[in-house]
Amino acid sequence: MTRVPGLFTLVLHTHLPWLAHHGRWPVGEEWLYQSWSASYLPLMRVLRTLAAEERRGLVTLGITPVVSAQLDDPYCLDNMYHWLANWQLRALEATTVASPEALREFGSREHAEATRALEDFAVLWRHGASPLLRELIDAGTVELLGGPLAHPFQPLLHPRLREFALREGLADAGQRFAHVPAGIWAPECAYAPGMEHDYAAAGVGHFMVDGPSLHGDTALGRPVGAGDVVAFGRDLKVSYRVWSPKSGYPGHAAYRDFHTYDHTTGLKPARVTGRMVASADKAPYDPGRAERAVDAHVEDFVRIVVDRLTDESERIGRPAHVIAAFDTELFGHWWYEGPVWLERVLRALPAAGVRVGTLNDAVAAGYTGAAVDLPPSSWGSGKDWQVWSGEQVADLVQLNSEVIDTALTTVDKLHEQTSAVGARPPRDFVADQILRETLLTVSSDWPFMVSKDSAADYARYRAHLHAHATREIASAVASGRGEAARRLADGWNRADGLFGALDARRLPRP
Structure with missing residues (x-):
């Protein structure tokens, strides 16, 4: 040989x-x-x-x-x-x-x-x-x-x-x-x-x-x-x-x-x-x-x-x-x-x-x-980014940007509220679920499916569903309804409970 x-x-x-x-x-x-x-x-x-x-x-x-x-x-x-x-x-x-x-x-x-x-x-x-x-x-x-x-x-x-x-x-x-x-x-x-x-x-x-x-x-x-x-x-x-x-x-x-x-x-x-x-x-x-x-x-x-x-x-x-x-x-x-x-x-x-x-x-x-x-x-x-950033998915690109901004602002606020000066905040299930839903919103699958016209309606539905979950929980936090935010996070987690070890405290600081 x-x-x-x-x-x-x-x-x-x-x-x-x-x-x-x-x-x-x-x-x-x-x-x-x-x-x-x-x-x-x-x-x-x-x-x-x-x-x-x-x-x-x-x-x-x-x-x-x-x-x-x-x-x-x-x-x-x-x-x-x-x-x-x-x-x-x-x-x-x-x-x-x-x-x-x-x-x-x-x-x-x-x-x-x-x-x-x-x-x-x-x-x-x-x-x-x-x-x-x-x-x-x-x-x-x-x-x-x-x-x-x-x-x-x-x-x-x-x-x-x-x-x-x-x-x-x-x-x-x-x-x-x-x-x-x-x-x-x-x-x-x-x-x-x-x-x-x-x-x-x-x-x-x-x-x-x-x-x-x-x-x-x-x-x-x-x-x-x-x-x-x-x-x-x-x-x-x-x-x-x-x-x-x-x-x-x-x-x-x-x-x-x-x-x-x-x-x-x-x-x-x-x-x-x-x-x-x-x-x-x-x-x-x-x-x-x-x-x-x-x-x-x-x-x-x-x-x-x-x-x-x-x-x-x-x-x-x-x-x-x-x-x-x-x-x-x-x-x-x-x-x-x-x-x-x-x-x-x-x-x-x-x-x-x-x-x-x-x-x-x-x-x-x-x-x-x-x-x-x-x-x-x-x-x-x-071989470029057009499938995920082109005109056909411009609405999803904008959605992702808005949801990420909402998520980061809300999680930062939660950490500020629960953290003493110089101390690490306790783990916050609400913050975890906000980041979990945000990551599901920005999955590359949704714009790919839309650009390729492969179950595009399902892809848009999924992107907007997870975006809604992020916004709904974040809105409760922003309005000071802490208990409502916890109930909402728990409800969404029943469907989207993956990545149980995800810890929002590890999000890099601004």
Whole structure:
């Protein structure tokens, strides 16, 4: 076996907005349970299998605090169990004599899959995701990437709230996993000049940007400015081979079609068949055909990685670093065969002579180059900030600014009222809930969904709902109605009780 020069890193970004207690269908908790069953359960199974083979440094796994909160939440855990049982029943219904033969066969396979998921969940997941992830981190199978609470678009955030969200997010990961991440996946890969200083102050040593932020030269990580914080760029030539805005493996005719439902059972029994084929004309899913496509795409991806590492190493005159980065939910939720492809790729790359490692491994092995000044950027359309700051979402930008100003002013007032000169104020549940609702208001998901016209009404509803919660509690504080403020904070907390360790006293002072 010929050793390929350099290092390959797979980075997965796991994120959904806070969905618990905020609707069920078509947008709401169903989104969480679909992603959990189709992506998170299979991914955990793959990583545990490979960890048992003592494979190390396989994946750099970003888990946002808001996803961690939901995967550990007792309410979400109970409802996930019911969702899996319902999936099993729907699959059983598809096996009845009244169903077409192709659907009966599909239902039998789906029933076996749902049964396995239920068994996995009952045995491994009933105490949440954190114990499982901690095992993988302890074993060195994955490197954990963290992020700020509630996934805000950081460049547009008030500096005080930006610092608070980042530090609280890292602390949240430390409490759940007994590991404070050394690196982060910045929400939307968004960067503004100077943010590297925030990262350094918070103990973050590296972060992800999209390839164009480094002008496409992603062969090495780059220290940003005069500091030591390293920016790693996604290699678009490799990443887009799997999935891009226009093409990628999941669109292959043999794979299961995401958009075509059997409306009686809610299952997805068709294959893609063709990009221009109407749902009613899609062919039945054929597992054997899909298996052959997976193997072909594994072989193709390994070839692309080997060629890219070889070419980039020759270009820069030293071993290069290639990073492929994706949303975790691509694997399973959007692309049913994705977890199988992922496991086979993680076996095939080392067999082909490719060294696989994490971002931490890259730093330790010196895969860094000359310092660089990064432009304002993101991984959104245009690779700039337009998705989160453009004219289409100008109202949300204004809403965020007003709500943040209200929150900071109110929390400062509460601390002034309860603090003796020079003393730390006692913890204030009202102040905590104000910041909790504010962070949910400024989640980057809402402008993204509006800009992409993806459940835009739901996104606007959620942004305004959390803004209303912030303002309602703050108004009671401003008018001196302390008891009313406490009742309101308690009421909103019943729906939005995530991040229980959030402590408003840690908000940076003006």
